[in-house]
Amino acid sequence: MRRARTPAAIGLLAGLGLLLFVLPLAGLILRAPWSQALAELTDPTTTMALGLSIFCSLTATAIALVLGIPLAMILARTRGTVRNVLRALTTLPMVLPPVVGGVALWLAFGRRGIAGSLLYQAFGIQIPFTTTAAVMAETFVAMPFLVIAVEAGLRSLDHRYEEAARSLGAGYWRVLTRVTLPLLRPAIFSGAVLCWARALGEFGATITFAGNFPGRTQTVPIAVYLALETKPEAAITLSLILLVVSVAILVGMRDRWLGAL
């Protein structure tokens, strides 16, 4: 059967939409100070921000794996209202404006926050303005991506493999580590990559909750934002790095995402 021809108007609107994505990328690439790029890359501010961003985003992803997989397992087991409530709570950071997340984290873990005040009074520990705060902000914003991916994986899992293992005498942990988690590997992997990418790009929650100090809380997106005012070339160079990372993720994951869509 022949498919109906697409009207020109649809094509025009689609083209406009595409232009909105393509033009900013072109601007970034065309205005990049290529001759200075290497000098900008070796600038201490840039290297410190890059190092910190890599550390924070990977730590946030590791924490998300440790806490997010169990959370996804609980989510996949629940039904009805409990599940809806848990799911809404877990995915809220995905739709919440990150700066609101930062304010919320501050009110919870700041020196006068509901949990932070206890920490401060008992141990003299203050979370805001530390790298811990930057990691917490990134985990808060990025973990939902992992939870959602793993939960989807768990729901589409063929549970007969687990039942077979159990009938052969395997205990809970043995089934989990030998059967369930290996079967979930693709879901965990794509969830972790998405989570890492989101953590790497985190800005609003981090600057609100962790503040800004080079080498401690100034991650690449914050450095880009600040450098734009004083050193635009450095801002464009750092933006290009994040763009390259994003493209690399897309290319590396194309079978998983584009194939599934």
Place this chain on the structure above:
Amino acid sequence: MTKTLVAMLAFGWLAACTSPLATCAVQSCPEPKTLTIFAASSLQPAFGKIGNQFQANEVKAQGHVVNALSFVFAGSQMLTQQLGEGAAADIFASADIAHMTQVNAGGLVASPPRVFAHNRLEIAVARGNPKGIHTLADLARSGLVVVLADPSVPAGKYAAQALKTAGVTVKPASLEQQVTGVLSKVAFGEADAGIVYVSDIITSRQVDGVAIPNDQNVIAEYPIAVLNTGHNQAAAKDFVDFVLSADGQSLLKAAGFEGV
């Protein structure tokens, strides 16, 4: 469910579209022109009051609001960058000469900038000064959480100057993008101290100020200029004249600035 949501969003959008017109309650009066003012963060309380008085004067003279004032408050360095990228504004008021010079060098200033106010630095501490901070040297104490403005921000540059004069090295916990960020970190108790302007402390009411002696202090100069990128130059000139008038100066003084 979906229909209700769409209806609510559409209603909200329409309300948002029409709200600027709602400022003129009587249909017969002409729609106000917008006067866009880019001003340093530290000017927010003072310019709020000056703006109200400016409009009250308009109402007294013409019977209605002629110019709708649209303020953009941010760090002077951010405003300078936005102006450089082509942001349209009628007036620029900076917290230092350097950023005004930069904007002027970009050919954006319509008439020579004029200094309209001075400000000094002060240490902001929690109400009652629980940490016993009395001098700039106290800010170097270990265990104290000190927040400064970033050196690219005028307030941060001035603070660095004052600390250098006093021979004090501070390890700041965070470098904020505008002086109001420093103030809020102290006001919310996340930081023990920060260096801000005297005017910030007078208008904040949430923090106490610790004076910095004159020989260590820095006097900040605030220049203002009409820009040639705006669409409302006549009103812009009126506003600048009002800021420099006796009434404008007394409002600035009430907000903690020193006049010229």
